[in-house]
Amino acid sequence: MDTLQQRFDRLWPHVTVLGAPDAAPRLTVVLFHGCGGIGRNITLFADYAVSLGLRAVIVDSYAPRGVKRRMAAFLACNGLWLRGYQRSGDVLALLWGLSQRSEVSGTVLAGWSHGAWAIMDLMTQSLTRPGEARLSDPISEPLKQVRGLFLMYPYVNFLARSTDRAWRTQVPTMMVIALKDHLARFGLSLKAVRRLRAQGVPLETVVVDSTHAFDELGADRFGFMKYDPQSVSTVRAAFADFVRKFKT
Template sequence: MLDTIQRRFDVLAPYIEAFGPADAVKRPAVLLFHACNGVREHIRQYARQAADAGYRAFVVDSFMPRGWDHTAAVSLVCSGLQLHGYERSGDVLAAVWGLSQRADVDASRLCLAGWSHGAWSIMDLMTQRLSRSGSARLMDPTPEPLKGVQGVFLVYPYINFPARSNTHPWEYKPRTLAILARNDFLTAHAHALNIVNHLRSENVPIETLDLDATHCFDEDGVHFGAFMSYDRACHRRAEEAFLGFLDETLS
């Protein structure tokens, strides 16, 4: 059964964490979408940094509204059994739609930020015209909320099968920065660059920051040898790139 965009936002809203200056000023905002292991502390840290820089930041949890804790998320989503990026792209659209209506958010200056599965979901959303029922797994999708999206920030995005950016052009073309890990085992660096170059050929203004790191390099405490290891220096570079990108796209 398909959700309406209102229903999807109503389900997500209790699990959206808000960060920002303690005032009612209408400010630019960044929406952050976590990886397949759920909301982790490093995602909140990015949000706090955005808030300290004067932006509003919203961490959108896609799993708790579905009744999934960390263990369930890893078992169901990281394994690919449930909630592919196309389906979760409805969460992204609904969050933009709902949060744009806040009196303290400047809906004309928004940035979408995603890590791994979250980046996949954002990228899948960019490929959809959103003109017919069922797109993004919503009954009443609309491209209207995306008019205010000025930037897309992607960190070790998952772009392997069945990510739609492999086969579908982007319908929306906000300025985009992709942080790519040269030792990413989920999406080979060479493949990610091929997708980036293809998007460029379609006039998507996308740039990359290529780091000598693994998948999840910015999640402290992660250590699975050559597959996933925390890298403090690369983490700092990603944070600097994040704040710089917000300034360039939203200020």
């Protein structure tokens, strides 16, 4: 089982950092891909975040584990490997490492589907016992720098901890819900929203009349998903409004 330092050291060589080449403290968006791995939807969104004056950090959870993307996607998308709770240690380790960097004034955690699952699972943990987040020395201090959560069509189905556990950490959250989502069906997503709001989580929603992965170029090759540029524009505008309140 990794320590925070070990997990960070494993992940960092496979992290992509984007933004102004200066040392000025800036709000930093940390992006966690879906079960399909890093695609153009992730890199384009990171570029958009940079255009807003933020830094962006794209985290690859597959490469450090030595599993090729195609096999990793098959295993993760089917829930056979690297479930949200296991991957939540990646989120905590990146926060831990970034909290030691003066150019990071605060962070927004952004997750797509499986990546959002990992972020949400992290929110349910006390981080006071060895083994939580699959780390030997978890601590909650890195979460103090988190200004908000941006969750794109998060997986809120079977095995997701947020279905029956309260969030121990509550920060402003924006959840993007797709009406035609086949993985996180609208009814399940709405149930998750109501549960989190009842717990006191400050949660905004953006509802789009689209499918899962509507922001992924080439999604049309799958019969149950479709790229929707109008919804992409809607979500980008909502994200800009969301992060504006956290910029320093």
